[in-house]
Amino acid sequence: MMNRLITLTPPLTDEIVLGLRAGDRVRISGVIYTARDAAHRRLVEALKRGEPPPFDLRGAILYYVGPTPPRPGQVIGSAGPTTAERMDPYTPYLHSLGLKATIGKGKRGPEVKEALQQHKAVYLAAIGGAAAYLMKAIKEARVIAYDDLGTESIRRLVVEDFPAFVINDCHGGDYYQEGIRAYAKSGMT
Amino acid sequence: MRSIPYHEIATQAERLCKEANFFLNPDLARALDDALRTEPSPLGVEVLRTLQENARLAAAEQIPLCQDTGLALFFVDLGEDVRVEGGSLYDAIQEGARKGYQEGYLRNSVVSDPLKRTPGKDNTPAIIHVTLVPGDRIHLHMKVVSAGCENKSRMTILRPADGIEGVKAFILTVVKEAGPGACPPFTVGVGIGGDFEVAPLLAKRALLRLIGRRHLDPEVAALELSLLGEINALGIGPVGLGGATTAFDVFIETAPCHIASLPVAVNLACHSSRHREVEI
Structure with a gap:
């Protein structure tokens, strides 16, 4: 099985997302944003009250991460992906406002997979637990909202060649299913 | 009876919290090597190699292997002939965990109330399980409980x-x-x-x-x-x-x-x- 290597530079367009397929390996360079559990709740509540988002959602990539505190001289601490399914209740709404990609780990629910097809968006996974490795791809980090949430605040990151895999594309492809099917013995999936 | 000073237990608990988060245990490093010899999936191999590199970076720079540095859990086998001098065993472990997480730049992942979800001030309380055993020693086994x-x-x-x-x-x-x-x-x-x-x-x-x-x-x-x-x-x-x-x-x-x-x-x-x- 060949897995293509594709460079992504946000903001992403419909055209870029349409070209991505489950199983592609991607390298992301440019600005991405972070949010996890508590920030999602607060962000979606604010948006539904009609308040402007703390960053432009259109074409954006959102990384589910709660980094460790940086040591003096570090840009950010260890920063690997957190489990994505906890954000499922908020993700379709954010895609409806133009969010183009999320980065996490683990499976997404049917409501998210449908939203990816409807709004032309994509779900990426970074390697869970490779947090010291992934922090090296983060060149700048700045808290832009919800400072009081600590590790859960929203950060603007500048990344260079940040590695991830396309898990769910906007055509219904699901790499977790494909990958497991390829290696399962005796139909145990 | 053997006396063990409070600060000795606290210092060891602190060290265990940091080392558990920075250094991949040798048995797991070997398991990664072994898996690389047998894993048929190219992406699987890429992931295993990345995990090796992750462990190398974490050890070299003393940064956490994973951003989820977890709750601190301690299994304590406490010898019946041990007396802790200068404070309680529980306090010593809590103090060690607090310092280990703060000074090791480990993440605070505790919410002090499970329903209100209020972020805690630090990463305590550690979870502590004590078993009384014969003898005059204390065995501490720290485990990172990541979510x-x-x-x-x-x-x-x-x-x-x-x-x-x-x-x-x-x-x-x-x-x-x-x-x-x-x-x-x-x-x-x-x-x-x-x-x-x-x-x-x-x-x-x-x-x-x-x-x-x-x-x-x-x-x-x-x-x-x-x-x-x-x-x-x-x-x-x-x-x-x-x-x-x-x-x-x-x-x-x-x-x-x-x-x-x-x-x-x-x-x-x-x-x-x-x-x-x-x-x-």
Whole structure:
């Protein structure tokens, strides 16, 4: 099985997302944003009250991460992906406002997979637990909202060649299913 | 009676918190090497190599292997002939955990109230389980409890009639449902027997065993190996991208139980199962 290597530079367009397929390996360079559990709740509540988002959602990539505190001289601490399914209740709404990609780990629910097809968006996974490795791809980090949430605040990151895999594309492809099917013995999936 | 100073326990607890988070244990490093020789999936190989590089970077720069530096859990085997001098055992461990997480730049992952979700001031309280044992020593075993795999751990009480087949089916279901998000290749800790709280404690404690060490009872050891084979046939692979390495090992601990019950608990640890021990 060949897995293509594709460079992504946000903001992403419909055209870029349409070209991505489950199983592609991607390298992301440019600005991405972070949010996890508590920030999602607060962000979606604010948006539904009609308040402007703390960053432009259109074409954006959102990384589910709660980094460790940086040591003096570090840009950010260890920063690997957190489990994505906890954000499922908020993700379709954010895609409806133009969010183009999320980065996490683990499976997404049917409501998210449908939203990816409807709004032309994509779900990426970074390697869970490779947090010291992934922090090296983060060149700048700045808290832009919800400072009081600590590790859960929203950060603007500048990344260079940040590695991830396309898990769910906007055509219904699901790499977790494909990958497991390829290696399962005796139909145990 | 032997006196052990409060500050000695606190200092050791602090050190264990930092080292568990910075250094991949040698048995897991070997398990990664072994898996690289047998993993047929190219993406699986890429993931395993990345995990090796991650461990190298974390050790070299003393940064956490994973951003989820977890809750701090301590299993304490406390010798009956030990007296802690200058404070309590509990306070010493809490102080060590607090300092270890603060000074090691480890993440605070505690909410002080589970319903209000109020962030805690630091990463305490540590969870502490004390067992009284003969002797005049204290054995501390610190384990990082990170949420990705902990959230996918499960407990059930089967019917005695369900037997070994029922136990195996439950364990396989837990691993399948955990899937990619819980960061395989796993170490699978299993507790069989006891009661509603004993089985999960057995499962948690099973995770402290070194990779490759079998249970002393040959029947339990055979069950561990047969489950390991079946788990690796699931195809989940390194971080779930497909492959033949879904678990590094399966550790089972058993205990007597009620004539009417067959408790089974499965506690998963991720590919970088983090734990460190010391004897004082």
